[in-house]
Amino acid sequence: MLLTCIKTEQRKLRHSYLWLVFLVIPVLPAFMGAGNYLQNQGVLQKEWYSLWTQCSLFYSNFFYGPLVALYCAYIWRVEHLNHNWNQLMTMPVPVPFVFLSKLFLALGCTVFLQLWMWVLFVVTGRLVGLSGMPPVQILVWLLRGSFGGMGIAALQLVLSMVIRSFAVPIALALMGSVTGLLVSNKGLGLFWPYSLMLMGMNSNKDQDIVGNILGFGISAVVFFVLFTGAGIRYLKKRDICAG
Amino acid sequence: MVREWKTEWMKTKYRGIGWMILAFSGLVLLWSLWAYGSTPSEQLEDGFRMSYLQLALMDTILMPVMIAMLASRLCDAEVKGGTLKLLCTMEKKGRLFDLKLLTGAVYLAVYVALQVGIIFLQAGRLDFTRPLQTVQLFCFIVQVYVVSLAILLLQVVLSFFFENQILPLAAGLFGSFVGLFSWFFADGPVKKLFLWGYYSELCFIINDWNQDTGAVTYYDAPFDWFSLCLLLVILAAGYAAGKKLFLRKEI
Numbered sequence: 001m002l003l004t005c006i007k008t009e010q011r012k013l014r015h016s017y018l019w020l021v022f023l024v025i026p027v028l029p030a031f032m033g034a035g036n037y038l039q040n041q042g043v044l045q046k047e048w049y050s051l052w053t054q055c056s057l058f059y060s061n062f063f064y065g066p067l068v069a070l071y072c073a074y075i076w077r078v079e080h081l082n083h084n085w086n087q088l089m090t091m092p093v094p095v096p097f098v099f100l101s102k103l104f105l106a107l108g109c110t111v112f113l114q115l116w117m118w119v120l121f122v123v124t125g126r127l128v129g130l131s132g133m134p135p136v137q138i139l140v141w142l143l144r145g146s147f148g149g150m151g152i153a154a155l156q157l158v159l160s161m162v163i164r165s166f167a168v169p170i171a172l173a174l175m176g177s178v179t180g181l182l183v184s185n186k187g188l189g190l191f192w193p194y195s196l197m198l199m200g201m202n203s204n205k206d207q208d209i210v211g212n213i214l215g216f217g218i219s220a221v222v223f224f225v226l227f228t229g230a231g232i233r234y235l236k237k238r239d240i241c242a243g
Numbered sequence: 244m245v246r247e248w249k250t251e252w253m254k255t256k257y258r259g260i261g262w263m264i265l266a267f268s269g270l271v272l273l274w275s276l277w278a279y280g281s282t283p284s285e286q287l288e289d290g291f292r293m294s295y296l297q298l299a300l301m302d303t304i305l306m307p308v309m310i311a312m313l314a315s316r317l318c319d320a321e322v323k324g325g326t327l328k329l330l331c332t333m334e335k336k337g338r339l340f341d342l343k344l345l346t347g348a349v350y351l352a353v354y355v356a357l358q359v360g361i362i363f364l365q366a367g368r369l370d371f372t373r374p375l376q377t378v379q380l381f382c383f384i385v386q387v388y389v390v391s392l393a394i395l396l397l398q399v400v401l402s403f404f405f406e407n408q409i410l411p412l413a414a415g416l417f418g419s420f421v422g423l424f425s426w427f428f429a430d431g432p433v434k435k436l437f438l439w440g441y442y443s444e445l446c447f448i449i450n451d452w453n454q455d456t457g458a459v460t461y462y463d464a465p466f467d468w469f470s471l472c473l474l475l476v477i478l479a480a481g482y483a484a485g486k487k488l489f490l491r492k493e494i
Contacts, residue, residue, distance in 0.1 A: 016407075016409065017409065018409065021409070021413040021416075025413070025416060025417055028417070028420040028421065029420065029424075032420075032424035032427065035424075035427070036427050043454070058420070062304055062419070062423070063416065063420060066419075067416065070409065070412060070413065073412075074409055077408075077409075165259075165315075165316070165319075166315065166412070167311065167315040167316060168263075170412055170416075171263060171266075171267075171308060171309065171312045174304075174305065174308045174419075175267070175270050178270055178274060178304070178305070179270070179273070182274065182277045185277070185281075
């Protein structure tokens with residue numbers, strides 16, 4: 001049943017040009033990061049690690065949140081339009097599956113974005129003249145970033161479900177990402193969902209900043225479960241507003 | 244004209260645009276509090292210069308998305324509500340476009356005014372020693388306002404043309420990225436190609452970071468009048484083209 005719901009959700013996204021946005025926008029930080037690396041080679045001397053600091057800097061600090069927010073807002077946009085809420089809620093599927101199927105797509109989008117960043121990272125690394133492949137540790141950071149991003153994806157999905165506007169959740173994601181940077185600089189990143197992505201990605205650092213990996217894992221899982229639970233509960237309890 | 248102007252403001256009711264402007268200003272305030280908090284006191288003596296540079300950088304990241312959202316919310320009544328046909332039978336089509344822009348311009352003016360307020364608030368709180376130079380404050384206002392106005396024009400056109408708001412908002416995100424990276428571009432014609440890059444192009448403060456001491460020193464740079472004139476030309480041409488496109492749009 002859940003699989004059918006996921007397929008249905010995928011079908012709703014056809015011809016949306018979302019793929020184009022997700023393909024093009026990450027190219028910018030990757031290539032600009034590479035350019036920055038080339039310009040500052042006097043300071044950046046740790047090869048792949050230094051390139052990583054430049055490529056991950058802006059992507060995870062400011063742009064992952066709004067990008068996944070765009071995706072989540074689009075997923076719910078279909079329901080907010082043309083009285084589709086009525087149809088959605090009368091479908092013969094359990095309510096949690098409605099939310100979980102959309103969440104599955106948002107998580108898939110996160111993983112795709114991260115892997116695309118990896119491909120771009122390798123390509124730009126080769127272009128700037130780095131030899132071999134990047135250290136496995138960076139791939140681990142990237143996947144850890146995906147893990148940290150789960151909570152953000154779940155939160156954005158809830159926001160896009162509750163807020164009928166397409167634009168507001170995206171702006172909230174940008175604001176969340178900026179505050180995420182400030183909060184993580186204060187050392188409180190584990191308590192703010194938007195900080196988890198940049199911490200997981202080890203953004204702009206060549207030494208691992210996640211000292212407490214267990215704490216990071218617990219924080220990511222707690223936020224994910226909390227927002228997913230809140231989303232399902234909202235969908236079950238609140239009356240819909242179709243219009 | 245006055246009636247249509249009033250109607251525009253009635254359309255913005257319950258859109259939460261004012262809250263959005265306040266929220267973004269609050270975020271800038273929070274960010275600047277953090278930035279000033281981690282700055283050595285001797286550098287804060289030159290606080291005004293530091294503010295002009297840092298706020299312009301923050302605006303480069305935040306404004307493109309905020310303006311995309313502003314334009315999207317302003318055009319909601321027409322695009323999402325599907326009222327364009329109805330409205331265009333009651334008022335001149337071109338005037339609707341003009342008033343939409345004007346409404347957005349007023350919101351942007353409020354935002355810039357709040358930013359100036361933030362500068363004075365920080366100046367009072369942290370006691371900036373070097374006196375305020377009115378010309379520089381004027382340049383800062385011009386820098387932020389004119390660039391934002393040009394972006395608003397682009398976003399209004401996009402929001403009117405695409406019922407699916409994903410494209411205008413993706414353009415906003417793209418703009419934030421390009422604008423941010425334009426700060427790292429070398430001076431040259433490439434920077435002038437991107438509308439969002441003018442935040443950095445028109446910046447009149449440069450800084451020098453001492454790698455050994457970690458101290459940042461701020462200097463004046465000549466205001467790029469050529470780029471400002473170019474931007475005004477782009478704004479005028481963009482307005483003419485955008486309005487023409489809107490007038491020819493099938494509703």
